[in-house]
Amino acid sequence: MSIFHLLTALKPGRSKAGQSARFIVAFGLLLAMAGCSSTLSRVETWDGEPAAAANAATLKAPGAIQVSRINGRNMSNFLMDDLPLDYALLPGENEVIFTYKTIWAKSGVVENGESKVHVYTSEPRVVRFNAEQDEVYRFQFDQPESRSEAEQMAEDFVATVVTVDGQEVVAESSVWTPAVASDRTPIPxxxxxxxxxxxxxxxxxxxxxxxxxxxxxxxxxxxxx
Known part of the structure; x- marks a missing residue:
């Protein structure tokens, strides 16, 4: 859920009744966001109940980082725009596939039907690192100061995974490409x-x-x- 949904809900209506209805909807959205945040704040990335889960590490992802897969498991069901999420990782080697997404408001007049924002999204990136028991990690990357910088960053996006205090870099992202076996089957x-x-x-x-x-x-x- 994006903040832009709330801005739309809060847009003044043509009447007091319309304004009141929009306020109620916006308040409900805020409650929903709070509820989502509390229930999905730490997403488990495994199936079943492995013993190592008791000492799982945590990877903190800000709203700009949208994790799609971890160790081959689809995380798309947990994707929510602009909502930071924590991912619980089993100790050992982990593979995290993600994209970077940044949103910038358009300046000037916007015509009817035209998006009011610029959205820049990177190609899929991957980080692989060995997670230690009970350790907390986070993504670290440069913050763009202008729309042009944001557009350039999306094209060549690089992030690192660091310990929560930022003192140790454990992995750097690279472009993700699906693995293709060398013995490819020829096209008929x-x-x-x-x-x-x-x-x-x-x-x-x-x-x-x-x-x-x-x-x-x-x-x-x-x-x-």
């Missing part, structure tokens, strides 16, 4: 894929191997929307 002649002998995974591998960089970026954007 005529461009037909998905035959009875070809599994969906093998088809994806072969298509990925022949895709251009722009096609790969477009696919990654679609996969993480």
């Amino acid at each position: 002649e005529g461009g037909q894929v998905g035959s009875a002998e070809t599994t969906a995974l093998e088809t994806l591998k072969s298509v990925w191997a022949t895709a251009t960089e722009e096609e790969k970026k477009a696919f990654l954007r679609w996969a993480f929307e």
Whole structure:
């Protein structure tokens, strides 16, 4: 949930009744955000009840960092715009895939139907690090001071994972690319894929191997929307 939803709700109405209704809706949204914050403030990233969960580490992600997967597990169900979240990590090696998203208000007059904000989102990034028992980590990255800086940052975004006091860097992000096996299955002649002998995974591998960089970026954007 974004602060822009609240701003929309608080926009003056044409009557006192309309203003009162918007105030009630906005108040309800605030309560909902508070409730979401309390129930989703620490997201477990494993299945079942592993013994190591009792000493899980914590990764703190600000609203600008949207974590999509951890150790292959989909975190999309927990994504909420502009809401900081804490992720509980089992001790040991962890892989975190995320994107960076920043929102800037547009200056000047905005025409009807046009978005009132600029939204800049990075390509998927990944950090891999060894989480220690009961340790707390956080993302660290530069803060843009202008819209142009924000746009540039989204294109070449780099973040580090540090201990909560910022004294130790444990990982630096890099561009995430899905792993593709070296023994790729060739695409059948005529461009037909998905035959009875070809599994969906093998088809994806072969298509990925022949895709251009722009096609790969477009696919990654679609996969993480």
